[in-house]
Amino acid sequence: MFKPKSALTAQSAVLLIVNGFGLNIDNIRFIKEPKASDYYTKVKDDAYYAKAFIIANLNGLEIPRDIDPNGKVTREQFAHWIFKAISKKGDYAWIEMYQTFKDEDKVTQGYMDSVQKLLIGKIASLDNGKFRPKDAITRSEAAVMLAKALSFVKNTQPVPPAQPEQPVSPLTEVKLTSEAYGSEALKVTVSAQAPHPGYGIEIANVAFKDKQAIVTYRIVKPDPAALYPQVITTVKASVYVSNAYTPVLGGEAQ
Structure with missing residues (x-):
């Protein structure tokens, strides 16, 4: 039963992002089959969500190594993982500005850029001027943020890769x-x-x-x-x- 106000667990968050963005590791060749225990201390290799955690790691989502799959996910963590998933889909041009909010001093430094980008892109939003970075994100909040992120990727043209400069002939x-x-x-x-x-x-x-x-x-x-x-x-x-x-x-x- 879907409980929109209940806290989202890490296993649900990772599954939501990996499946929502269609992330995979199809183009990576392995010497040996990767296991969740290669990257995480608390994710069991036989867990139904183990492959999603492997995919998340190899796609650069920066899931902590000691993540508890059954633990709650904070709003700043989920925002960071969402931003990393967006970045995996393309190099997007973001407006260079700083979004101020009442509790910005509570955001973990390593997550601030991701939070800023999502606020600027209207993928994340404030609640009475606050982001509430340390609060556990609810299922409904996560669903809304994911939907907006997927819409952003679908409707925004990535910046084309820079073409290497052709060498100038001396002749x-x-x-x-x-x-x-x-x-x-x-x-x-x-x-x-x-x-x-x-x-x-x-x-x-x-x-x-x-x-x-x-x-x-x-x-x-x-x-x-x-x-x-x-x-x-x-x-x-x-x-x-x-x-x-x-x-x-x-x-x-x-």
């Missing part, structure tokens, strides 16, 4: 030219501008496809122990191909 104005070489061949030349004469260029590969000769090049780097005049220098490399193919610049070889 500029790279171009390909060709000229007849005898009656059946072409001399194909790749040329570029280099910042000094220490750089060079060489043909890396010629791939023949659909009547095209796709030419890729490789940058020859300068000797780090040598000194070079800082003079823009033209560098070149050539290769010979059949005139049955049209030469095409394929870019720098990776």
